[in-house]
Amino acid sequence: MHDPHSERMSSSETRAAGGLAMVFAFRMLGMFMVLPVLATYGMDLTGSTPALIGLAIGAYGLTQAVLQIPFGIVSDRIGRRPVIYVGLLIFAAGSVLAANADSIWGVIAGRVLQGAGAISAAVMALLSDLTREQHRTKAMAMIGMSIGLSFAVAMVVGPLLTRAFGLSGLFWATAAMALLGILIVAGIVPKDAGPLQHRESGVAAQALWPTLRHGDLLRLDFAILALHAVLMASFVALPLALVEQGGLVKEEHWWVYLTALLIGFFGMVPFIIYGEKKRQMKRVLLGAVTVLLLCELHFVFFGSSLRALVLGIVVFFTAFNLLEASLPSLVSKVAPAGGKGTAMGVYSTSQFLGAALGGILGGWLYQHVGLGGVFIGCAALCAIWLAIAVTMREPPYVTSLRLPLDAAALADVGLVQRLKATPGVADAVVVVDEAAIYIKVDTQQVDRTTLESLIVSAPAACRV
Template identity: 85%
Template sequence: MHDSHSERMSRGETRAAGGLALVFAFRMLGMFMVLPVLATYGRDLSGATPALIGLAIGAYGLTQAVLQIPFGILADRIGRLPVIYVGLLVFAAGAALAANADSIWGVIAGRVLQGAGAISAAVMALLSDLTREQHRTKAMAMIGMSIGLSFAVAMVVGPVLTHLFGLAGLFWTTAGMALLGILITWLVVPRTAGPLQHRESGVARQALGPTLRHPDLLRLDFGILALHAILMASFVALPLALVEQGGLPKEQHWWVYLTALLVGFFGMVPFIIYAEKQRRMKRVLIGAVAVLLLCELYFWAFGDNLRALVLGTIVFFTAFNLLEASLPSLISKVAPAGGKGTAMGVYSTSQFLGAALGGILGGWLFQHGGLGSVFLGCSVLALLWLVIAATMREPPYVTSLRLPLDADALGDAGLVARLLAQPGITDAMVVAEESALYVKLDTQQVDRALLDGLIAPAGAAPGH
């Protein structure tokens, strides 16, 4: 065995993962800080109506959804770094536009422009270029954690910053963070030798059709769309409910979100461990969606005092965090071999569409039917998701690997059939132009030595 299988991440890999996780976190912080404050502070902008405030909350999702996959393909053509730099500049420009706005339309225009800096796909692809196969899951997890953390920080810092410096100050902070992201990318993230052409790092056109026809992937795409729609719509209503029905001044909302996120974060951990260890992911998923549904009904029926609202918010975030963490993991289990990058691309697009839809619908419902109708609308969406999720099959508990193949193995016509005959290997695919094998296997049934033995054709000594 040589270095390519060493168990620890190299310094370069750690720098790449840490640097890109920071870039992601700063950008997400800028996206999310607006959530807890726009519904309350946005009322002072000229021309503001609840429907337009909802549009401002969700607007970034529209451009993000449309540009997510094209930017990823562009990053394959011209390189990842130019796309990341330009995307962060566009994002900063959108924040500056919103900071200078005195009308709700100006803020909406700024949010739309912010969303146009759609760099997620390019960042993920760059991360794939800079990390080896066996460390990629760890690196992706670092980015996932940075997004979760930035969401938590945003919920607490957003209200505090806005109280001190107003909405304009909040947007200027966001612009500054995007510029800081450019600096981190330039100073911290190592340079690549060039893009690795492999299918897991981005959207592969050949895999788009099968991904869009895959029933369980579509169920998960609908799930993330519903989750983010419910989140955005709830944030059209929750901050206002805290002020109007809970009597909590908007400057003090930060402690509600801080409590909810801390309890929610630790509350979800046992469920995630149970889902993975006991292989009960479907049960945990359905349970969390049911809790989300009950939360929205609870807000609607009992959300007329501060204690009820705080309690509901805590339970809401426990279910939200659990779903936010388990959906991507389900995508990578369900996606066909070599199709994970494409599946994640479609999934991200669905997530941003959900954010846009939730903001717009939440604002519209609030304008026409008050707070209660927003919570009822979210309940209907959660119920629909519950029905769709219940029809999903239990996911395969598999790990994806990409292994380089030598000329002998590439020419071995029986390789895929031999692998698929092995219990515990659910999918395998040879991509000749990458000289690579994509394989999905159950690590409880197949270990690395057995896999190497299966790849080495009969009679050849398994060596590197």
């Protein structure tokens, strides 16, 4: 048995985090690989119009948004693995449908079905079941990195695969990755004892209404919606701009995305470090949104050469990567104690809605107003986002902890008030059903060991 308080992840926790990160990566790879190629190769499909290409790009977001939270709730009832297996099979079926399609409507139907395999919440919940609370942030970070990496790989591999095997080959590869995900869950991810009920990993009905009324959480939900809407709409237009205005044949687009993603990844790191160390994440967020806005205007007014387009895409991805990495961290900082799982569920739903909205509006704008219209639409959305983000408060620099309570601590009516009076504790809530307390804490002011000693000693002191 491993020490429950060990500061190192056990081998089973490492396998769980690594295996589930791979499942996430393969699935997101399948979602993202079509982005750089659908606008160019998709025009060869029967019945294609720019508006329908946009719908095909964003269609998966519609079913993801609708089914994300329900799949998570079902996984609480029947177990995580059955939901994950069914979701991956649905995703594979959608990929096969799109691979066999010779019309744009067949690809749209395939993308809708892909999105119906909405397993994100179930995967995150399984990860929480299989990791101890003090290692959960590390495990979640591994999944976050796998999503970022899969996006980067997709931007490069998508064009190369499509160049070699066509669009149908791309979708067949996606189906294979979904089936590989099933094998990973069955063979690598350790078996769990069953769903654990804890509010940091899943949607809690009691926390839903407070989350939907929380001003700063709603600002962050709008932020991820706008970010993914801008991404999807831009990818209706950018591949076409590279061909029409940059003179770059579609088979060569991969090197543009590879350059942009490598520079963008390393370019964002100093800003993340500055924001966290100096506690200036709001300033970093506002700066990145402003850069996105300027990139879209750059594409409108200066994007008439390959050099200018590549420069704009590099800067765009630096700002995008920075926002994609920092927004989930801001949600976990801002969410009330015991509300992080619910806040992340609403946040993910907003992300997929943004993807759907961006693809659909991007295609419609391109069909009716042209490339410039898409970029101006994206710039307008960034301007609205900036106006909303300015009103956000600086987030509290706190970490979420979940500590188990024994019967004596549960009976201690003054526990929450005493903890809240401790310097560095921002919020605390006892959940009797789980025999646990959720605490939001500034780890620079108070550590976990001190909090545990306060919880253990307080009831004993009360009985003296």
